[in-house]
Amino acid sequence: MGQEHLTGPGKPLRRMLETGRLHSFLLWGPPGSGKTTLARLLAQGVGKEMIALSAVNAGVKEIKEAVARAREVGGLVLFLDEIHRFNKSQQDALLPHVESGLLTLIGATTENPSFEVNPALRSRARVYVLKPLDEDAVRRVLERALGHPEGLEGVEAEPEALELVAQASLGDARRALSALEMAAQLGHGRVDVGAVKEALGSQTVVFDKEGEAFYDLISALHKSVRGNHPDAALYYFARMLEGGADPLYLARRLVRMAAEDVGLADPLALRLAVAARDTYEFLGSPEGELALAQLVVYLALAPKSNSVYVAWKKAQDLARQHPAAPVPLNLRNAPTGLMKQLGYGEAYAYYHDDPEGSFAQPYWPEGMRPAELYEASGEGWEERVRERLKSLRERFRKAEGSQPHRR
Incomplete structure (x- = not known):
């Protein structure tokens, strides 16, 4: 389900199946978007043996064993899940075998390959980006599970309950299926809204505080403030707080926005930014978050000028030229x-x-x-x-x- 930009007519993965020829590639996408499933389908579709390893518990020893098997059968597909967890030397061990064609590498990662995969290996494998599944695709996955003999065949589910699971899964089909299975157990073979809510528990918006999603959100917040869009700015600010971001980190970023993007167009903005930070330190959560939300709206609505920011960069360049x-x-x-x-x-x-x-x-x-x-x-x-x-x-x-x- 989903990923039509890769699996639709004339698209890269569909073409590989139709021609029966695989090249090495990396699947970069969020959890539950179909990376492992696509790898299995492609290997089966072109009739090649596949060895699946996880970089969490595999190492050079397992790679050597896969190479030995590939020599026996004249080449195979190596699916390496979480490839970003392999260090440089482990990734380098793959290079000669990928380059020779002995191994057709399909790597799966939730992290940006630009940062986590060696350039030498990345140059030998195309990168295909998977998207989170939309709610319609997740709902179809759930409906298929309800009618599948190896799934939840015979379980009845209310349409509203399926909608709730699809919405709460955040595009992760695996999370959605787990929630559906638990709701079926709690509902004794019947899935209603109450069982789904109990299965979901107190799920919150989650992101990896050290990962790319975190910096995507802070970038979206900053650019929404800069672009004079208070509604979008508030949304991204709320997402980060709900996901567990440190409010004082966000406060520091907002102070920076006041100086960098509002600047002298509204000299009061910087004073209010510092006051909002102090208010949060005084009140804490959740009361202090309102002061930061107020600041987000104020900065988004304020006139914008980066004139001092630009002038400062020029002054630094001039100081370096004439020290x-x-x-x-x-x-x-x-x-x-x-x-x-x-x-x-x-x-x-x-x-x-x-x-x-x-x-x-x-x-x-x-x-x-x-x-x-x-x-x-x-x-x-x-x-x-x-x-x-x-x-x-x-x-x-x-x-x-x-x-x-x-x-």
């Missing part, structure tokens, strides 16, 4: 008599006493071309200061033009 340019003497501090004799602080024009002289004095190190790093955006508070910035720079340029050339 030792001498500060003009007029801007230097002169706490000692010797420094004063050397000209430190000499001719410094104090703005409040001499505004025009302040504009005329040098601010950049000698030999450096003055740079305009910060550009005010047209959003929020920065829209009001843009004209002032333009006027200030014009005064600097005018004053600089009236001074002797210093470069």
Whole structure:
């Protein structure tokens, strides 16, 4: 069920079955999306022997045994579940046999192969991405199980109960089948909504806090805030909290969004972000989560500007290009008599006493071309200061033009 983008007419896995030729590939997808089933179907469909191993408890010894068997039968399919758990040397042991064609490797993983599978092995095996099953596909799997002699044939199930199982499975057919089986036991051969709820227990949204799903969600939250979409931002924020994310981690990310994406378009945003973090630390969960949710909405609705973020990157680049340019003497501090004799602080024009002289004095190190790093955006508070910035720079340029050339 599902995965029509790979199994439909003209699609890669269907073509392999029709031509009877398999190449090595990796199936990357969430639990219960059909990785093992597809591997078995493909091996059977092209008439090749398959050895199935799990990287959790297999090692180089088992790989050598599979290679020996492949030599006996002239090649076979090696299905390696959770291939991301093999270390580099174990993965390297597969390379020569995959490259020679002795082993046709089908690897299954829930983790991103870009990070977990060696580039050398990845280059010899195409990657096919499996999607979580939609609710309709899961429901059809459940209906098939109810009519299958090796499944739950004879068990009656209410349509509403099947819908609830399909919804709660989060696209995982294996989880759905386990829940259906338990509900059938609890209901003594009849599956109703009550039995399903008891079977499901207190399931919550779960993700691997160190895995890609976690960073996909935080990325979606950040981009929804940046894209001015409070509803989507709240949804992703709630998903992360329900999945067990540390609220203070989320608070820190929200403070970063206030500085990076709202910036000076709304200077109040950063203060509110820090206040929301402090509120959570004071109240804890669940009361403090409301303050963070309020912050999510505020940041999503706030005008956006990354002008300071961009200016800061430019300033860092400029500092690396000119790491030792001498500060003009007029801007230097002169706490000692010797420094004063050397000209430190000499001719410094104090703005409040001499505004025009302040504009005329040098601010950049000698030999450096003055740079305009910060550009005010047209959003929020920065829209009001843009004209002032333009006027200030014009005064600097005018004053600089009236001074002797210093470069």
